[in-house]
């Protein structure tokens with residue numbers, strides 16, 4: 001009764017969401033702060049004053065939302081934690097300024113960046129050659145390779161946990177392949193500079209799409225959006241889930257040149273015409289209009305990240321200096337599983353990966369101040 005296709009599926013296993021007890025959740029890189037108050041107001045208004053809209057199909061192409069995303073990127077440079085806010089308006093810091101105007105035709109929106117990534121895999125990657133990706137990166141990429149029967153070639157990270165860009169490039173050249181990675185990468189939290197990505201793009205196959213997943217960029221990486229005009233094969237995927245406190249609503253987007261965006265629309269319109277519902281569009285628009293609030297929460301996350309990193313280092317931990325909303329850390333003499341269990345016993349969930357090579361580490365999402373202090377107390381005693 002089951003299709004052959006089903007044999008290729010290896011579903012993603014998310015961070016646990018237990019029901020047995022109320023835990024502090026620092027295991028799924030969610031934002032500890034609620035959305036801007038204006039987002040809740042917009043939703044209440046949508047449900048009460050505009051409830052007749054719920055009976056109608058939403059704008060299939062999310063045009064107003066795409067316009068507001070473009071505005072937000074122009075105003076923040078795609079890095080919230082460094083953008084300055086004054087009188088409710090954001091402006092990018094000098095090094096994040098995008099040297100052209102991001103326009104709505106450079107944006108595609110979907111129902112979370114996981115769905116957007118699925119469209120990207122379908123639109124751009126072939127089954128006759130391997131996709132090149134790091135061995136340790138976002139674990140949904142291999143899942144989609146299985147789903148779409150795209151072969152993959154994984155490249156181990158270097159000793160210092162950075163991407164082996166030379167090896168990735170030589171494989172891409174040899175196979176005339178696409179490349180995908182997260183920047184900053186997960187679960188390490190390390191980032192390539194825009195300069196380094198530009199260097200990769202200069203050497204990578206020009207007629208194959210090159211995907212950079214910027215899920216965590218707002219917490220301190222360098223966005224590659226400024227490279228889009230120079231590299232027409234660059235596709236950048238971003239999400240509202242982390243820096244915009246939106247994981248429960250689902251919204252992700254692509255930034256790329258309008259031709260590639262059009263191709264993704266073709267796939268979307270052949271699969272699910274209306275991926276972003278009316279409420280998500282409404283809340284997304286309100287989020288973008290209040291980017292200054294999220295610049296504030298991103299700065300707070302960066303502060304807590306620094307404080308947790310310093311604390312763990314002072315207690316003899318090995319901590320990778322992160323540019324994300326999580327840290328990847330280990331302590332000699334303890335396995336990742338032991339750390340995870342000890343912390344869980346005290347009511348806090350963190351993430352441990354049983355994957356060879358990173359099994360000694362735990363990945364800890366940065367919470368608010370109170371959560372960070374509670375965690376320090378537990379980890380300090382291990």
Ligand SMILES: *Cc1c(COP(=O)(O)O)cnc(C)c1O
Pocket residue numbers: 029111112113114115138182186213215238239240241247250251252
């Ligand atoms: C969280 C995450 C995503 C998924 O984001 P959603 O928009 O919630 O689907 C994509 N890529 C990376 C690297 C992530 O960490």
